[in-house]
Amino acid sequence: MAASGDGSVTGGTVPLARGEGLAAWRQIADGLSADIEAGRIAAGAQLPTEAALAARFGVNRHTVRRALAVLAGRGMVRATQGRGTFVEAPPLAYPIGRRTRFSEIVSRAGREAWGDLVAAAAVPADPGTAEALGLAPGAPVLELLTIHRADGTPLSTARTCLPLPRFSGFERAYAARGSLTRAYAEYGVGDYTRLSTRIGARAAAADEAARLEIAPGRVLIVLASVNVDGAGTRIQATRSLFAADRVELVVEG
Amino acid sequence: MAASGDGSVTGGTVPLARGEGLAAWRQIADGLSADIEAGRIAAGAQLPTEAALAARFGVNRHTVRRALAVLAGRGMVRATQGRGTFVEAPPLAYPIGRRTRFSEIVSRAGREAWGDLVAAAAVPADPGTAEALGLAPGAPVLELLTIHRADGTPLSTARTCLPLPRFSGFERAYAARGSLTRAYAEYGVGDYTRLSTRIGARAAAADEAARLEIAPGRVLIVLASVNVDGAGTRIQATRSLFAADRVELVVEG
DNA sequence: CGATATTTGTTCGTATGTATA
DNA sequence: TTATACATACGAACAAATATC
Numbered sequence: 001m002a003a004s005g006d007g008s009v010t011g012g013t014v015p016l017a018r019g020e021g022l023a024a025w026r027q028i029a030d031g032l033s034a035d036i037e038a039g040r041i042a043a044g045a046q047l048p049t050e051a052a053l054a055a056r057f058g059v060n061r062h063t064v065r066r067a068l069a070v071l072a073g074r075g076m077v078r079a080t081q082g083r084g085t086f087v088e089a090p091p092l093a094y095p096i097g098r099r100t101r102f103s104e105i106v107s108r109a110g111r112e113a114w115g116d117l118v119a120a121a122a123v124p125a126d127p128g129t130a131e132a133l134g135l136a137p138g139a140p141v142l143e144l145l146t147i148h149r150a151d152g153t154p155l156s157t158a159r160t161c162l163p164l165p166r167f168s169g170f171e172r173a174y175a176a177r178g179s180l181t182r183a184y185a186e187y188g189v190g191d192y193t194r195l196s197t198r199i200g201a202r203a204a205a206a207d208e209a210a211r212l213e214i215a216p217g218r219v220l221i222v223l224a225s226v227n228v229d230g231a232g233t234r235i236q237a238t239r240s241l242f243a244a245d246r247v248e249l250v251v252e253g
Numbered sequence: 254m255a256a257s258g259d260g261s262v263t264g265g266t267v268p269l270a271r272g273e274g275l276a277a278w279r280q281i282a283d284g285l286s287a288d289i290e291a292g293r294i295a296a297g298a299q300l301p302t303e304a305a306l307a308a309r310f311g312v313n314r315h316t317v318r319r320a321l322a323v324l325a326g327r328g329m330v331r332a333t334q335g336r337g338t339f340v341e342a343p344p345l346a347y348p349i350g351r352r353t354r355f356s357e358i359v360s361r362a363g364r365e366a367w368g369d370l371v372a373a374a375a376v377p378a379d380p381g382t383a384e385a386l387g388l389a390p391g392a393p394v395l396e397l398l399t400i401h402r403a404d405g406t407p408l409s410t411a412r413t414c415l416p417l418p419r420f421s422g423f424e425r426a427y428a429a430r431g432s433l434t435r436a437y438a439e440y441g442v443g444d445y446t447r448l449s450t451r452i453g454a455r456a457a458a459a460d461e462a463a464r465l466e467i468a469p470g471r472v473l474i475v476l477a478s479v480n481v482d483g484a485g486t487r488i489q490a491t492r493s494l495f496a497a498d499r500v501e502l503v504v505e506g
Numbered sequence: 507c508g509a510t511a512t513t514t515g516t517t518c519g520t521a522t523g524t525a526t527a
Numbered sequence: 528t529t530a531t532a533c534a535t536a537c538g539a540a541c542a543a544a545t546a547t548c
Contacts, residue, residue, distance in 0.1 A: 508548105509547100509548085510546100510547085510548080511545105511546085511547075511548095512544100512545080512546070512547090513543100513544085513545075513546095514542100514543085514544080514545095515541100515542075515543075515544090516540105516541080516542070516543095517539105517540085517541085517542095518538105518539085518540080518541100519537105519538080519539085519540105520536100520537080520538080521535100521536085521537080521538105522534105522535080522536080522537100523533105523534090523535080523536100524532100524533085524534080524535095525531105525532090525533080525534100526530100526531080526532080526533095527529105527530085527531075527532095
């Protein structure tokens with residue numbers, strides 16, 4: 001049982017206008033969309049099941065599914081097989097400036113931050129990374145592949161390169177601490193600041209989408225940045241991919 | 254079959270690996286992609302015809318088309334019926350900071366900047382705009398719809414709101430000058446700076462895609478900003494849509 | 507742990523209205 | 528007018544993932 005606990009969810013009241021040139025799926029999508037944006041359905045809440053919505057609106061389940069697909073396409077809801085359909089949180093405002101700290105930003109928003117280490121390897125620096133870090137092309141760097149979550153939901157995935165041998169073993173520190181800031185502390189880097197930031201956007205490839213738990217083809221914000229330590233030495237080149245549905249960047253003056 | 258690999262365009266030499274789990278179209282796409290990114294095929298250059306590429310790789314033209322579709326999907330090439338397939342220009346680096354001037358940025362990149370006025374109207378401010386400009390909701394503002402081009406190619410389209418009556422008639426100044434900076438000069442605004450900037454990304458709707466001359470669904474960078482005049486008064490709220498294929502934002506420190 | 511119910515995902519098929527050639 | 532294509536909507540069944548007991 002359970003399900004549909006929030007009984008009247010869609011405002012209930014408004015019947016569908018059939019045969020007036022407005023498709024049923026569109027009316028349902030607009031109605032749910034308005035309910036979500038007005039906060040009548042809270043972020044994180046579960047929508048009634050497709051069957052329940054179909055019954056409520058007096059349409060076939062297909063019609064409801066079409067409406068939900070529209071909302072999912074806008075990133076407003078997320079459906080999981082076997083679980084249900086849930087309202088996504090509004091985009092998190094993510095300040096980018098000299099001192100950008102994922103964990104600080106997320107916890108200040110009242111959500112729990114954690115970074116997962118997906119893979120780590122010592123590799124020769126590709127030309128772009130080498131230039132960003134001021135190294136000779138092919139110099140050894142530690143490449144980390146990470147996923148950054150707020151309350152368990154992936155906000156971004158990043159590929160970070162650190163110069164070797166200075167940061168050898170860093171991946172273990174990161175895996176244990178779940179935060180760059182805390183891992184840096186183990187390496188004597190008490191402070192680090194952003195040197196440069198480039199921002200682009202594109203559609204997600206299959207593997208990227210999988211890491212971010214979004215549908216392939218949904219849009220990503222691509223953020224390439226270089227960080228320096230307190231002494232001004234370049235210590236980190238990162239390319240972060242943000243799920244554009246879940247994050248909004250804010251440029252600090 | 255096979256023996257396909259003498260092609261010169263793709264760095265030559267590498268023949269297709271058939272039957273090894275890597276689809277032919279993917280190998281062709283990857284090869285062309287690498288050639289373009291490495292500059293072995295220059296921006297603006299015309300690719301060989303689909304038929305020529307098919308012959309070179311020893312595959313059917315359909316296979317080449319599939320590979321080219323991938324590149325077009327990434328915005329790396331643009332195919333025009335009857336003309337051919339051309340390599341797109343790399344994204345223009347667009348600095349965003351306190352003093353961001355479209356015309357300066359574009360002309361410094363050696364390209365000709367111009368802004369077209371699409372529409373203008375005096376309207377009551379919607380809540381978001383009113384808050385951004387520090388006005389009462391519903392206060393009169395001048396809404397401008399513009400398209401900004403570099404060498405004729407649209408880079409962005411913007412919806413700009415200016416408070417009335419201070420800027421009444423501004424649309425004529427803008428249409429004549431083709432630049433915000435120059436139009437402001439007529440209104441005694443010698444200097445203006447950016448107060449805040451928010452950055453998101455999403456897919457383009459049909460009308461937006463048409464204004465930017467891109468395919469619907471291609472990705473946009475959405476930039477919402479507020480500008481102030483020399484005295485610190487908020488004078489402009491703008492929502493710019495950049496074609497993500499053509500622009501890369503650079504955050505100035 | 508296994509068995510069962512719930513819920514979304516997928517694929518058939520069918521019928522109808524609407525816009526276009 | 529007819530013919531065609533397309534979007535819309537409904538129905539039934541099954542598959543796959545998840546939750547619960």
